[in-house]
Amino acid sequence: MQHEAEVREASRRGDYGKVIELVRKDRRMTQTQLGQALGLSQPAISRLEKRGTGTYQTNVLVSAAAHLDITPDLVGLSGDRPKPQARDDDDMHRRALLGGAIAAAAAPALAALPTTADASSGQAAALRLSTTAYRRLDGSTPSQNLEDAVRAHLRLIQATARTADDEHRMRLAAVGSEAASLSGWLAWDMGNHGSARARYGAAVNAARSAGDPLLTAYQVGSLASFEAHAGNGVQALNLTGRARRALRGRSPAVADAWLSSIEALGHAAAGDRRSADKALVRSRKAAEGLLEQEAPPPWPWVFSFTAEKVAAHRVTCGAWLGLPDWVLSDDVGALATGHAKQRALLLLDIAAGHLAAGRVEGAFAVATRALEAGLKYRSGRIVERARALRRSLALSSPPRVVRDFDERLHGVYL
Known part of the structure; x- marks a missing residue:
């Protein structure tokens, strides 16, 4: 590493932003590129690197360390040195789970751990970490190789829930919802639409059992996306309406941006260009508002919803509607994500x-x-x-x- 001595000195004095900056430059990566990888804006990365010995958000440090291949101890995440000061809203259970190698392995998803309730439930937290690990493997592993492991993981969650008390059972229902949704995604990737639809439905039911409106909206929206890609535009739009109602008028910006993009897919599947365009405009506006936020997206979202993801949905809508200008105007931006x-x-x-x-x-x-x-x-x-x-x-x-x-x-x- 070209700046190895400077990195170690910055780490020693607790300037973890400087550590990130030096390693980023060694990796020949721009602030914009790192921001896209972490779901943050370029100004947010700039502020992170200039923070000096001040307050750091633990999950952001973990994500940056994992993406840049920085050993956790260099950003104060393991070893004997004091841990970086967390913000008031940085859940205490994250600190316990983000030590050492497991922190680097699960970094992008750890921001998704939802509430301090899981701090009292080692089983739920451990099972959720396994789900996020499988989700990360999906990007580089054939679904056939993951299918059996994820189904066994889901059965373990269900068996654990059967012997839990009521409060713990609700937390495990949320964990099971995530695993069922992943299982649905794998079935979809393998071309098994019947199994995919059934597993997404199970994810929705588990989210409702957990009593979590945001998770319910997320899973109903995921099923809507599946139906839109299956050509069932009207059903997709009905499902996005149900997802919005599940939020009870309390919709975070990322949910609004994401659901608007799925509504665009529903309209495109139904052949309605005008409505698809309006939904994409709403989605892009909401996504642009997210750029100014440094905080990680709310659970169950793992990554921020960016303008590049809106571009990807516009490309897909254009392909379905036979509009080459939509497709070819956004193709570069779309390929920057996923x-x-x-x-x-x-x-x-x-x-x-x-x-x-x-x-x-x-x-x-x-x-x-x-x-x-x-x-x-x-x-x-x-x-x-x-x-x-x-x-x-x-x-x-x-x-x-x-x-x-x-x-x-x-x-x-x-």
């Missing part, structure tokens, strides 16, 4: 935009990149979307790039 499998799905939307504009070779050059990711991660959802794109093109003599695409698809069964 993990490899999510980016592959966006690439297929971008390919659809090229195809709608008559750019056949460009469309299938992009689609080939997406298909390679689908094969690498054995994603049935990606492969089926690639097949659907191919079916949308009817040429008696397709160009070479399309023939190569056909060869890659031949004999693939996922």
Whole structure:
């Protein structure tokens, strides 16, 4: 490390912002890039790096350390040195859970631990950490490899809840809701829509049992997103309405931004361009308001909802509505968010935009990149979307790039 001596000196005096700044520069990363990775704005990263020996928010330090590959002790998260002073609203249980290597491993999701109630429940906290670890693995692991482990994890949560007292059972219901939702996502990725719908439904029911309006809205919104992608626009819109009602008029900005984007998908699935555009405008406005906030998103959101994510939804809406200008104007911003499998799905939307504009070779050059990711991660959802794109093109003599695409698809069964 080029600045190793300076990093250690800054750590010794408790200037953890300087540690982050020096390591960020060694990694050749801008403040904007780091902010996007942590769900913060560039000004927020600048303020973090200039904080000196003042107050730090523990979960932000953990996330930055994990992303920059900084050992936790260099930012005061483990070892014998005093821990960084936390803000008043920084839950005490986070400190207990964020020590050592486990803190770095689970960093982006630890901001999602919801309330101090879990501090008295080691079981619920430990089970939630396992769920967040599986969620992180999803971005780089075939869903088939995670499916059995996540289902066993869900059964463990349910078994633990059956022997718990009433108060503890409600907390475990929230943990089970998250695990059921992840299981639904994995089934969706494998192309098993029936199982995905059933598991998302189970996540909604568990959230209601937990008595948590925000979690209920999140899970109903997740089911709405699934239905929109399945082409059920009216059902998706009905579900987003239920999600908003679950919030009882107390909707945090991230929920408003996210639900507006899902409403846009519902309108697009129903073929309503005007309403989709209005929903996207609302979503972008709410997302831009989030940029000024330094605090992590409220649980159960793990990452902030950014303008790049709104761009991704606009690309998808454009693909469904056959509007290449929507797709190709936002393609770069959209690809700045999400993990490899999510980016592959966006690439297929971008390919659809090229195809709608008559750019056949460009469309299938992009689609080939997406298909390679689908094969690498054995994603049935990606492969089926690639097949659907191919079916949308009817040429008696397709160009070479399309023939190569056909060869890659031949004999693939996922």
